[in-house]
Amino acid sequence: xxxxYLLLSNAxxxxxxxxxxxxxxxxxxxxxxxxxxxxxxxDTEQHTNxxxxxRWQTPPNIRLSSHDLRxxxxxxxxxxxxxxxxxxxxxxxxxxxxxxxxxxxxxxxVYRASFQPYQENGIAQAFFxxxxxxxxxxxALTTQDNTSGQTCHVAxxxxxxxxxxxGVTTAFRYKKPLPLSLDPKQLQGQDRHIDLQFKLSRxxxxxxxxxxxxxGDHTIDKEVLHIFANYAEINAKPKFWQFYKRTMTxxxxxxxxxxxxxxxxxx
Numbered sequence: 001x002x003x004x005y006l007l008l009s010n011a012x013x014x015x016x017x018x019x020x021x022x023x024x025x026x027x028x029x030x031x032x033x034x035x036x037x038x039x040x041x042x043d044t045e046q047h048t049n050x051x052x053x054x055r056w057q058t059p060p061n062i063r064l065s066s067h068d069l070r071x072x073x074x075x076x077x078x079x080x081x082x083x084x085x086x087x088x089x090x091x092x093x094x095x096x097x098x099x100x101x102x103x104x105x106x107x108x109x110v111y112r113a114s115f116q117p118y119q120e121n122g123i124a125q126a127f128f129x130x131x132x133x134x135x136x137x138x139x140a141l142t143t144q145d146n147t148s149g150q151t152c153h154v155a156x157x158x159x160x161x162x163x164x165x166x167g168v169t170t171a172f173r174y175k176k177p178l179p180l181s182l183d184p185k186q187l188q189g190q191d192r193h194i195d196l197q198f199k200l201s202r203x204x205x206x207x208x209x210x211x212x213x214x215x216g217d218h219t220i221d222k223e224v225l226h227i228f229a230n231y232a233e234i235n236a237k238p239k240f241w242q243f244y245k246r247t248m249t250x251x252x253x254x255x256x257x258x259x260x261x262x263x264x265x266x267x
Contacts, residue, residue: 054129057086060113062106065188066138074098074135076106084124086115097135106133138189138256154182159251172200172236172248179231180254186220187256194224194252199245202238207245215254224252 077095082088091107118125156177163170195213198206209229214221236246 054118054127055116057114057116058112060106060109062109062133062135063190064102064105064135064138066185068099068102068105069135069137070099071137073137074102075132076103076135077130077132078107078110079128079130080110081126081128082115082118083126084117084119086117088113088115089126090128094130095132102135106135138185154180154184154187154254154256156180157253157255159253161250162253171246172234175233175235178227178252180224180227182220182223182254184256186217187254188217189256191256192216192220192254194221194254195249196225196228196252197247197249198228200234200236200248201245202243204234204236206232206234212249220254224254228252 074097075095076093076097079092079094080088081090081092088111091110093103093107096103097106118127156179158174158178160170160172161174161177164173192215193213194211194215197208197210197212199208200206206229209225211221211225215224234248236248239246
């Protein structure tokens, strides 16, 4: 079986929630190949520039926090071997990121990925690719506002709030946004959401706030539930026959790129 040697173009990885670049639906472009000759290992191996035929089937999903990267961008270059079915069979680190733990996480993610099967004249061919990867520090996305010089804070959003803004009738309405003061760094490079449940009296008094689905971070869950229980102001039209507390739910949405220059003041 022949082996095909390719050098893929630079890939940019957002470290926490990223996938290999380019995406699986787009071919690699021959025009972006770096002028570098592959190493020859035997007379039966063949070099090709058929870049359009090499695509990701399942791109690598690399999840790294700012702490993992030690708060700076890093680069790693891999040589990735795959069989004719596109299964990754071997990964060699050509250039380290400088952190062994990061190297190992990237390599594991690549082993879990796969290419689309590569064929020549209808025959599956094994191949390898050289892939430079840039690992971006997630905290760099949420540093300081360029105009005010103030730290960006995660802005309040929820399913009910978004429906309310759109003019859709909901079981209850917020009088004002929740005064969240989360630092985007707490999200560790990924959007999060929290599903919560609470009781609402006929007089719109909130009680029994409970977590239905975690954000994946206990500290964030605790902070959001505390703010909701103590600062949420809600209106709900009571049923004329209502003599008991009604159960309500909402999903609080925490998005990296949905932030305000300063936190909403808690009164």
